[in-house]
Amino acid sequence: MGHKNLVGLLPADLLPFIRKVGESPYRAEQITRWIYQHQASSFEEMKNLPIAFRENLAGEYLIGQERLLTQQRSQDGATKYLFELKDRKAVECVLIPHRKRMTVCLSSQVGCPVGCPFCATGLSGFQRNLDFSEIVEQAWRVGQETSQKINNLVFMGMGEPLLNYEQLTRALKVFQSPHGFGIGVRHITISTVGIPEKIIQLANEWPQINLALSLHAPNNDLRNRLVPLNQAFPIPLLLRAVDESIKKTGRRVTLEYALWKDINDQREYAYELISLLRGRLIHVNLIPGNPVLRSSFIPSSGQRVMTFARILEENKIPVTIRQSRGQDIEAACGELYATQKKERGGSQ
Ligand code: SF4
Known part of the structure; x- marks a missing residue:
C-alpha cells in the first residue's frame, strides 16, 4: 500500500498509527498543528517530534500529493492555481483576496x-469525484504558496459539490476543526445547482453553512x-427544499443568477423571478456572465444587468451584483478548466 496523505487528516485519524508505534496520543495534535498551522511540507521541520518517530511517520505518510503546474495572477489580485493530482488529472482553484479576507x-x-x-x-465533461484530501489540499497548498491564513471558502470551482456529498463533508470537518483550518462554518459557502435531498441533509448536518443556489x-x-439537471429537479422541488432549509437553519439563502444576453436577462424574467421569490428569506446575487470558449452564450451588457437589478430592488427583493474577479486569467465564474486544456495540450 502506498503512503497516506497527512493533508486532510485530523488527530483522531492518526491515533491508530500512533498507538501502533507506541507513542503518546498528544503527538497526533502536534502533527496536525505542523500541517495546518505551520504548513510544514517536510517531516524534518517537525522539530518537537523525536527523530525515530519522524522516521516512522515518513514510512507511512507523505505531506501533500498535488503538484502545482501553473499559477496565474490576475490584474485584480485573484490567482488561479492548476494542480496535478496523483492520477495525473488536474484541478483548478482560485485565491480571491479582499482586505483581510482570503477566500479560496x-x-x-x-x-x-x-x-x-x-x-x-460543464462543457469539458466529467472525469471523477475528488476525495476529501484532494479538496482540502487545494486550500492547504494555496495557504502554503502565499504564506497566508485562508479564512473563507466558497465551493464554486469545478464540479457540483452536492453530487460528492460524503467527501465534501469530510473535507468540511477539516476546514472547520480547530485542529484543522479553524475556519468558522459561517465563512464557508456551498454553491449548488440544487439536489433537493442533499440541500435538506446539509441544512440538518451543517445548519450554519451558507447555501447558494x-x-x-x-x-x-x-x-x-x-441547467440540464433541472429536468430531474425542477424549480418547485428546489424551492421546497430551500424553504425547508431556511426553516431548519433560519438562515438566508443566496440565489445566484448569471445573466446572458437575450437568454435570461429580459425584463419579463426579472418580474417572473420576483413572483417566484416574494416572501422568501432570499438574497439574489446577479452574476454578469463571463465569456467561455466553445460556448455561444454572450454576457449581458452592464446596462441590462443594472436594469435587471433595479427591477428586483424596486420590488423589494434584496439584490447585489457580483463583482467579477480573475476574468483576464479565465478564473471567473464558469471559466475554470481552460488552463488545464491549454497547459497540457488538451490531453484530458
Ligand atoms: S455551472 Fe456548476 S453545475 Fe453547471 S456545469 Fe459548471 S460546474 Fe457544473
Whole structure:
C-alpha cells in the first residue's frame, strides 16, 4: 500500500498509527498543528517530534500529493492555481483576496457531470469525484504558496459539490476543526445547482453553512436549457427544499443568477423571478456572465444587468451584483478548466 496523505487528516485519524508505534496520543495534535498551522511540507521541520518517530511517520505518510503546474495572477489580485493530482488529472482553484479576507474558490470534482452550456467545466465533461484530501489540499497548498491564513471558502470551482456529498463533508470537518483550518462554518459557502435531498441533509448536518443556489432562470422551460439537471429537479422541488432549509437553519439563502444576453436577462424574467421569490428569506446575487470558449452564450451588457437589478430592488427583493474577479486569467465564474486544456495540450 502506498503512503497516506497527512493533508486532510485530523488527530483522531492518526491515533491508530500512533498507538501502533507506541507513542503518546498528544503527538497526533502536534502533527496536525505542523500541517495546518505551520504548513510544514517536510517531516524534518517537525522539530518537537523525536527523530525515530519522524522516521516512522515518513514510512507511512507523505505531506501533500498535488503538484502545482501553473499559477496565474490576475490584474485584480485573484490567482488561479492548476494542480496535478496523483492520477495525473488536474484541478483548478482560485485565491480571491479582499482586505483581510482570503477566500479560496475550491473544486469538488474533476470536470462536472451537470453540463451547463455556459460553463467551461460543464462543457469539458466529467472525469471523477475528488476525495476529501484532494479538496482540502487545494486550500492547504494555496495557504502554503502565499504564506497566508485562508479564512473563507466558497465551493464554486469545478464540479457540483452536492453530487460528492460524503467527501465534501469530510473535507468540511477539516476546514472547520480547530485542529484543522479553524475556519468558522459561517465563512464557508456551498454553491449548488440544487439536489433537493442533499440541500435538506446539509441544512440538518451543517445548519450554519451558507447555501447558494444557482437558479439562473425563473421557469422550468428556460432553466432546462441552462441547467440540464433541472429536468430531474425542477424549480418547485428546489424551492421546497430551500424553504425547508431556511426553516431548519433560519438562515438566508443566496440565489445566484448569471445573466446572458437575450437568454435570461429580459425584463419579463426579472418580474417572473420576483413572483417566484416574494416572501422568501432570499438574497439574489446577479452574476454578469463571463465569456467561455466553445460556448455561444454572450454576457449581458452592464446596462441590462443594472436594469435587471433595479427591477428586483424596486420590488423589494434584496439584490447585489457580483463583482467579477480573475476574468483576464479565465478564473471567473464558469471559466475554470481552460488552463488545464491549454497547459497540457488538451490531453484530458
Ligand atoms: S455551472 Fe456548476 S453545475 Fe453547471 S456545469 Fe459548471 S460546474 Fe457544473
